[in-house]
Amino acid sequence: MNSKETKKIAAQDKIPSIQKFIYGLGAFVNNLLGAAIGGMLIVLNLGLGMNPALVGLLGALPRLTDALTDPLMGYISDHSKTKWGRRRPYIFFGAIAAGIVFALLWQVPRDQSESFYFWFFLIGSVVFYLAYTVFATPWVALGYELTPDYHERTSLMAVQNFMGQIAWLTAPWFLWFMQSDLLFDDMIEGAGWLAIIIGAFTICVGILPAIFLKEPLSKSAVDKQINSDDNEVASAPKVKKEEFPVGIGDFFKGFLATIKFKPFLRLCAATFLVFNGFMMVSSFQTYVIIYYVFGGDQALGAEYAGWSGTVSAISTFCVIFIVTKLSASLGKRRAFYTVTGISMLGYALKWVCYNPDYPLLLLLPPVLIAFGLGGLFTLMGSMVADVCDFDELKTHERREGMFGSIYWWVVKLGMAVALAAGGILLNVTGFDVALGGEQTADTIFLMRLFDVVIPIVTSAIAIWMLKGYPITEEKAHEVRQELEARKQR
Template sequence: MKQKLGYASGALADNLIMNGFSALVLPVYNIGLFVNPVLLGWAMAIPRFFDAITDPIMGNLSDNTRTRWGRRRPYIVAGIIATVLLLPLLWMAPSSADWTVFWWLTIFGVLYFLAYTVFIIPYQALGFEMTSDYDERTRLLAWPNYIGLTASFFMPWLPRFIEFDGFGGVVSGAIWVSVAMGVIILVSGLLPAIVGREIARAEDQQKIKLLDAIKLTLKNRAFLIVVSANVVMLTGLATFVNLSLYVNIFYIYGGDRDAGTALAGIAGSTYAGFSYLSVLLGTTIATRLGKKPACFILLSLTLLGVSSMWWTLRPEWPYLQLASTALVGFGLQGSWMMFFIMIGDVCEEDERENGLRREGIFSAVGGFSRKMSVAVASILGGSMLSLIAFDAEAAANGTLDPSVLDRLKTVFVLGQASVVMLGMLLLYFYPISRARAEETQRILQQRRAAPSEEL
């Protein structure tokens, strides 16, 4: 339990690092300072593109590293410290001019997410290799979801926190909030390096070149299916969820930022609360029926939740949407957890086929796909506001055409439902069942018991 909790604490840092950036860019620079949302979309996306490209490099570097402290832990420490130092700088642009903010956010965003890569890729790889048991891996990797979700209770409140009058403005508010988050990130991010233990036998394996590692990884059919389903859903949901704050402020409350950000915070906390139940439900089903059936059940709940928003997003009953939010939370978080845990089973299959422990490169390619998804979603989110003719200044002044807000709701609801259905379709082809995973474990255990014979 000590190792489980220590490793899981890193998920709290992960949540704050990744989502703290996304949660504050538009509230600070678009809603607060009226910076062009299309430029902000690109400023959010370019660091993610750069970050995604560095993921495979970091993964292979970690797999090939040999130190007295292991392959993962030195990078976890270095990455977490650099991230904490860079976070407040994101909000210190020298002026609110569109292009000044664009270049500032782009440059410091690249450095910030590079530091994040140095932390997150070795951190995820460490989790994959702490156990090789099919069900124990599920139980171990459920804990980061429990701990990481702690941040999700107050993450939706960040736009509200930075509006606090005592800060003197959204920019200074974002800086102070970032400093507070940095303290939590530092403590929680260092714990995995202290208590995490790697699989010792991997230290003596041969090193593999980056291009060869990527080629082997992309030949793995099960991995490609998991990644494709994850990419489709993450890109779509991140694109449309970026619009949720706008829905609450402008569609539900007609431009009242205080009421809209408060409702967004309550909705986010509701989602986080039911996400705990989602993790528990997913863990329970997966240890009895397997990971694929668990994922299908959870995605079905998610689909039902996002579809119901068509009826629950109503200005006359603002809090009715919480029923849909609860249902989405009950399904979605466990689905993300299943996608991640499935990659651990893929690593075992890869060792069976290729004789190598390559958790780093699998984590990296998976991370590459997720970060590219978020990067694309950042562009699409900013562009989506432009395509539906949304203008934050006009909306704040009450001069926005009401039909724009109707389009905002339509895109927000139907877009989410579509990508969840597509993700379920892709998941249908995932080939690793419980029986297949247990067979793989038997083969690997036999090899480890008699390594000379296998060689």
């Protein structure tokens, strides 16, 4: 077949637009929860006066548990057999649990010690992330099963990526909402009501994929697995399939094989660096805007920070389409170099555009910075899919679930490390919330310096990491041909 011909999608493989939309709602809920739990932590410092380093730890420590729970949840979901499917029960009850726990987490008792607040939020956050994992991991897996067609899967992922970005349009306004004098007595009360709204939305919308989507491949996949298991053990000593140690052995075998695959590790490292650099200064820049650009005016600073985030989200929508074109013309790796370089220019512009005399200029850098994350999550998903093919060629196994869970754990790890490091860096600058707009000149300088330099350095290292990535367009085509030929033998 001519390489320029487009394979027509079979009617039975097409996903109706309404089902793509419903799956995309899961992306909106997923991103909204991720943005909320990170963005609302600033309340612990500005509202409760907690040490920024402790606030950073509260953002980091619960996410480290995902190193085990994410792959384990994927494994459990893969091996579940219910009349409702392997994914949908977890999505349904996970959304309800995550919504309830998140709402309760921010009903903060008043007049308690810093130690009490630390343990209150640490324990509550761990419980929340467990519920979050029960929802999110099977939801991601469900997307792989909605159609067997390669191009229709791409269409589905484009819809969910686009809808997931909508969450970032609302997230920048959380701080403005929580400290609104017209609505609440203080920021703590505002956080409590915002958490209730987000929790209720999570429950009402998060259960929709479980209710209205089907798992067209799940039954046949389970039947095939059962038949395969029966054939394999026919001549072996009889062992109960539900015996737990067998599952544990399979889990760790697949886990270790995945984390040893070098092309995949390069993608994980590049993602960690780009995302970590962005997240480390994402809350940091709010302090720069409030205390440098607006001299400590929290209300005005929060409003402009909200507009900056909105501009960034809108720009990311556009970037998704631009990156797709760049990838087709330059290849995925060179497209990554290009968009990451543009984002580095955006970070550098902060030094000039964060100007107390011209505050509107701070809306310019987000337009360029959006190329970083917009390009990252448009390109990396496609590159991980190429890695799965390359891995199959070498191992004769398909491990999309394990690759996906580990990759997204790296993203979460980047957020955890960034939140912890951000709090430490804020302490290093000498920032004192009690001083308000009277921060020292050295503090303001270090805040601005970290805000600009750190993401530039991490992005540059990410570009260097991908120089050794071996899967070019030509190599991916060769791998695909060999896999197809193997199926015919």
